[in-house]
Amino acid sequence: MGKKMHIQMQVNGKAEEFLAEPRELLIYTLRERLNITGPHIGCETSHCGACTVTLNGKSVKACTVFVAQADGAEITTIEGLGTPDALHPLQTAFKEHHGLQCGYCTPGMITRATKLLEENPNPTEEEIRFGMAGNICRCTGYQNIVKSIKAAAAEMNAAKEAAE
Amino acid sequence: MKDDVESREDRVGKLKGLGCSRKRVEDARFTQGKGNYVDDIKLDGMLFGDFVRSPYAHAKVVSINTEEALKVPGVLAVLTAKDLEPLGLHWMPTLAGDKQMVLADGKVLFQGQEVAFVVAEDRYAAADGIEAVEVEYEELPVLVNPFEALKSDVVLREDTVDENGAPKDGAHGPRKHHNHIFTWEAGDRETTEQVIGEAEVVATSDMYYHRTHPCPLETCGCVASMDKVNGKLTLWGTFQAPHAIRTVVSLISGIEEHNIRVISPDIGGGFGNKVGAYPGYVCSVVASIVTGKPVKWIEDRMDNLMTTAFARDYHMTGRISATKEGKITGLHCHVTADHGGFDACADPTKFPAGFMNICTGSYDIPTAYLEVEGVYTNKAPGGVSYRCSFRVTEAVYFIERMIEVLAIKLNMDAAELRRINFIRKEQFPYKAALGWEYDSGDYHTAWDKALKTVDYEGLRAEQAQRVEDFKAGKTRKLMGIGLSFFTEIVGAGPVKNCDILGLGMFDSCEIRIHPTGSAIARLGTISQGQGHATTFAQILASEIGLPADSITIEEGDTDTAPYGLGTYGSRSTPVAGAATALAGRKIRAKAQMIAAYLLEVHDDDVEFDVDRFVVKGAPERFKTMKEIAFAAYNQAIPGIEPGLEAVSYYDPPNMTYPFGAYVCVMDIDVDTGVPEIRRFYALDDCGTRINPMIIEGQVHGGLTEALAVALGQEIAYDDMGNVKTGTLMDFFLPTAWEVPNYETDHTVTPSPHHPIGAKGVGESPHVGGVPCFSNAVQDAFRAFGNVHTNMPHDHWRIWKTAHELGLHG
Numbered sequence: 001m002g003k004k005m006h007i008q009m010q011v012n013g014k015a016e017e018f019l020a021e022p023r024e025l026l027i028y029t030l031r032e033r034l035n036i037t038g039p040h041i042g043c044e045t046s047h048c049g050a051c052t053v054t055l056n057g058k059s060v061k062a063c064t065v066f067v068a069q070a071d072g073a074e075i076t077t078i079e080g081l082g083t084p085d086a087l088h089p090l091q092t093a094f095k096e097h098h099g100l101q102c103g104y105c106t107p108g109m110i111t112r113a114t115k116l117l118e119e120n121p122n123p124t125e126e127e128i129r130f131g132m133a134g135n136i137c138r139c140t141g142y143q144n145i146v147k148s149i150k151a152a153a154a155e156m157n158a159a160k161e162a163a164e
Numbered sequence: 165m166k167d168d169v170e171s172r173e174d175r176v177g178k179l180k181g182l183g184c185s186r187k188r189v190e191d192a193r194f195t196q197g198k199g200n201y202v203d204d205i206k207l208d209g210m211l212f213g214d215f216v217r218s219p220y221a222h223a224k225v226v227s228i229n230t231e232e233a234l235k236v237p238g239v240l241a242v243l244t245a246k247d248l249e250p251l252g253l254h255w256m257p258t259l260a261g262d263k264q265m266v267l268a269d270g271k272v273l274f275q276g277q278e279v280a281f282v283v284a285e286d287r288y289a290a291a292d293g294i295e296a297v298e299v300e301y302e303e304l305p306v307l308v309n310p311f312e313a314l315k316s317d318v319v320l321r322e323d324t325v326d327e328n329g330a331p332k333d334g335a336h337g338p339r340k341h342h343n344h345i346f347t348w349e350a351g352d353r354e355t356t357e358q359v360i361g362e363a364e365v366v367a368t369s370d371m372y373y374h375r376t377h378p379c380p381l382e383t384c385g386c387v388a389s390m391d392k393v394n395g396k397l398t399l400w401g402t403f404q405a406p407h408a409i410r411t412v413v414s415l416i417s418g419i420e421e422h423n424i425r426v427i428s429p430d431i432g433g434g435f436g437n438k439v440g441a442y443p444g445y446v447c448s449v450v451a452s453i454v455t456g457k458p459v460k461w462i463e464d465r466m467d468n469l470m471t472t473a474f475a476r477d478y479h480m481t482g483r484i485s486a487t488k489e490g491k492i493t494g495l496h497c498h499v500t501a502d503h504g505g506f507d508a509c510a511d512p513t514k515f516p517a518g519f520m521n522i523c524t525g526s527y528d529i530p531t532a533y534l535e536v537e538g539v540y541t542n543k544a545p546g547g548v549s550y551r552c553s554f555r556v557t558e559a560v561y562f563i564e565r566m567i568e569v570l571a572i573k574l575n576m577d578a579a580e581l582r583r584i585n586f587i588r589k590e591q592f593p594y595k596a597a598l599g600w601e602y603d604s605g606d607y608h609t610a611w612d613k614a615l616k617t618v619d620y621e622g623l624r625a626e627q628a629q630r631v632e633d634f635k636a637g638k639t640r641k642l643m644g645i646g647l648s649f650f651t652e653i654v655g656a657g658p659v660k661n662c663d664i665l666g667l668g669m670f671d672s673c674e675i676r677i678h679p680t681g682s683a684i685a686r687l688g689t690i691s692q693g694q695g696h697a698t699t700f701a702q703i704l705a706s707e708i709g710l711p712a713d714s715i716t717i718e719e720g721d722t723d724t725a726p727y728g729l730g731t732y733g734s735r736s737t738p739v740a741g742a743a744t745a746l747a748g749r750k751i752r753a754k755a756q757m758i759a760a761y762l763l764e765v766h767d768d769d770v771e772f773d774v775d776r777f778v779v780k781g782a783p784e785r786f787k788t789m790k791e792i793a794f795a796a797y798n799q800a801i802p803g804i805e806p807g808l809e810a811v812s813y814y815d816p817p818n819m820t821y822p823f824g825a826y827v828c829v830m831d832i833d834v835d836t837g838v839p840e841i842r843r844f845y846a847l848d849d850c851g852t853r854i855n856p857m858i859i860e861g862q863v864h865g866g867l868t869e870a871l872a873v874a875l876g877q878e879i880a881y882d883d884m885g886n887v888k889t890g891t892l893m894d895f896f897l898p899t900a901w902e903v904p905n906y907e908t909d910h911t912v913t914p915s916p917h918h919p920i921g922a923k924g925v926g927e928s929p930h931v932g933g934v935p936c937f938s939n940a941v942q943d944a945f946r947a948f949g950n951v952h953t954n955m956p957h958d959h960w961r962i963w964k965t966a967h968e969l970g971l972h973g
């Protein structure tokens with residue numbers, strides 16, 4: 001057991017402050033300490049993407065980030081993307097296009113997809129498949145995930161245009 | 165009244181019943197991060213348990229010292245076999261009639277085997293505790309090859325031999341060697357030998373269907389909470405069969421069944437991994453009893469791949485005979501089945517090799533014989549049905565390879581060879597040579613549709629041109645056309661021959677209609693992504709005329725749901741789906757009497773119409789189901805009990821036999837061994853289609869798991885019994901990048917014995933997909949003399965095939 005560190009972070013817009021061992025992993029911090037159970041654990045070796053969150057504007061796999069590395073960070077998880085009354089377009093699209101089955105990969109998938117569309121609002125199918133390759137789904141075969149992301153992109157672009 | 169002007173079509177549409185691509189009701193919580201999986205469960209004072217595991221595949225456990233571990237801050241207890249022995253829990257029964265060590269009892273039989281259980285305040289403390297447990301091992305000779313195991317003097321399971329070292333009888337009869345588990349046969353050996361001996365043409369093939377793993381994204385786990393005040397045990401877990409788990413826990417712990425509540429919360433995929441009972445469950449229960457606190461156990465990915473539930477590992481030898489024209493006359497199949505250190509296969513009790521005897525496939529083969537030998541080795545136990553009904557993937561792979569091998573021998577087109585041997589439509593119900601009675605099928609129609617859609621002749625012409633171009637040095641890419649036509653056997657099963665540990669494999673549904681015309685239905689199954697809450701409500705909507713959106717489906721809580729055998733082997737729709745329809749019909753029968761009373765006519769004078777009962781010949785006189793539901797609760801009706809509820813336990817008269825025709829077109833780079841899937845066409849016939857959107861999703865998913873298994877996914881061992889593919893670094897799970905888009909199609913041949921004609925679809929694409937991908941790879945090399953190469957066809961193995969055929973110059 002190591003000495004505890006003083007950690008501060010913003011998670012889904014809320015300030016958090018606590019003492020933690022530096023070896024604590026961010027996924028553990030979120031799930032066990034902060035009760036944010038949207039991000040899941042599928043491998044703990046950074047292969048599956050079930051734990052994907054956005055950290056300081058980048059998609060990261062929370063299972064391979066030490067809480068010490070996340071000190072002072074701004075973090076968004078699936079819980080911070082939309083509310084039941086105002087879902088994120090990706091959340092709507094995944095339901096509309098059957099982009100999920102067991103749902104275990106879904107929080108990581110959607111969180112990753114928000115970044116993908118931020119960086120590239122008009123991705124081709126190939127770009128979606130490449131950009132999502134860090135997130136494994138065992139149920140859907142990806143076809144409907146790709147479809148969902150495409151539909152959300154179209155929806156978001158249309159909304160942007162309407163707003164301009 | 166407004167209802168009068170509503171068209172019948174509108175009324176049907178509003179129900180969102182059978183055949184409609186209803187959006188899933190499960191998705192709201194999953195897309196918002198509000199699923200409730202077992203690892204999301206948190207209870208006051210909850211502890212965390214984890215295993216000390218064996219680094220060796222075969223070793224004597226000389227001593228276990230827990231002293232230092234108990235000094236680690238946060239560690240509360242360390243359980244070993246010695247602690248479990250007084251409770252009789254150091255071994256547990258397996259579903260296959262064998263028994264398995266819960267914690268190492270003097271020795272270990274596979275790498276990763278559970279040796280001690282450390283209980284701590286959190287995962288980090290448990291990990292520290294595991295580090296501090298000292299175990300002294302004495303290595304023993306390792307057997308990883310079942311053929312060698314059957315010859316070896318080394319006894320793996322001392323508990324299965326008598327004092328003279330002779331094997332005691334096993335759960336499936338006499339054993340011929342101390343490492344032999346069972347021999348199981350089907351069909352007529354003598355006639356088959358005779359037919360093959362006298363045949364004009366005989367093709368043979370040895371094939372190894374490698375060991376793999378279902379690997380759902382969520383691993384296995386549980387939370388056990390013993391409430392000592394009330395004497396009640398609650399067990400949450402990733403259980404595909406919660407009711408069976410309750411019975412097993414009761415039988416082995418002695419806690420009365422009414423004092424055990426088993427709950428399967430949301431499950432992050434199962435694919436067969438979550439059917440069995442694992443040491444983690446038993447240890448969590450014991451730890452909760454010992455500490456008086458709730459105990460959680462969640463395996464990590466390495467534990468999952470190395471210890472819970474492998475699939476396949478069948479060494480198969482086939483002989484198939486035919487006339488010169490290609491009419492098949494006989495089939496012989498021998499299997500050496502590697503079951504690992506304990507026989508923990510999850511098959512119906514009377515079927516130690518599952519339904520492997522479906523291996524005559526979709527063909528009218530007059531004579532056949534199958535023999536399967538189960539063998540102990542130093543590998544992990546399991547033998548589960550990975551996205552298939554019991555061993556059906558192995559069977560379909562076997563026959564679909566044998567057909568290809570026979571086509572090569574006959575120098576015939578493999579599509580045509582299939583066509584001339586298909587069971588014909590008028591032969592159904594068809595009694596197969598190995599015992600099953602196929603319920604319905606129209607194979608020729610499906611096959612013709614598939615071949616026409618992909619322009620099969622055009623593809624073969626293109627392929628022939630490609631071979632010419634390759635020989636002329638114009639290209640380095642070969643083209644493979646993979647074919648597969650599969651018949652599954654799912655929906656286990658009739659209680660007369662299907663049980664698990666004596667529990668008949670029926671299933672159940674209980675419905676309560678609420679006064680205002682909405683309802684809750686509970687089932688004995690449990691969804692792991694299949695969307696039961698969506699589809700079962702659709703079945704019911706069509707049966708009882710209330711909108712699917714007004715029907716809640718609940719599963720997985722043994723305190724509230726009726727008893728059932730759970731979800732695996734594509735049994736939910738064939739069995740629980742049938743129970744749902746029949747319970748719905750009971751509701752309807754009572755509703756009819758209520759309607760007749762309200763309309764002041766005789767019971768026989770009203771008939772059901774979508775969402776109402778109408779007076780025959782006077783459709784303007786009716787009572788809607790909503791009105792009837794209210795009447796059931798708000799007024800005394802002479803001779804009829806108040807309320808509107810029903811329960812149905814369904815014992816299926818037969819299995820169902822979904823089928824399908826798949827075609828895969830692949831380009832293979834002979835220099836890199838990389839296959840590129842150009843096209844994949846999947847035609848499925850699952851009988852009546854409940855929700856086309858969900859069916860399509862199941863097909864995409866099953867095909868992707870098939871792609872994984874055929875093209876790279878493997879649990880491999882070295883000679884010392886070390887697992888070489890214990891992380892996702894080495895164990896292939898395809899990403900979006902490797903997976904193609906699939907074309908789906910269908911025909912509809914309803915099951916004649918199922919109340920709504922549905923057959924089940926979740927596993928078809930996996931069963932049919934594996935041989936299709938494999939056949940595509942092998943077909944690419946057919947022109948160069950390839951007859952058979954084993955899966956998985958990863959880049960290295962494909963390259964090697966090309967190399968051995970002399971294609972690298």
Ligand code: FES
Binds near residue numbers: 041042049052063
């Ligand atoms: S759990 Fe983090 S990538 Fe799999």
Ligand code: FES
Binds near residue numbers: 100101381433
């Ligand atoms: S929906 Fe199950 S893992 Fe993606």
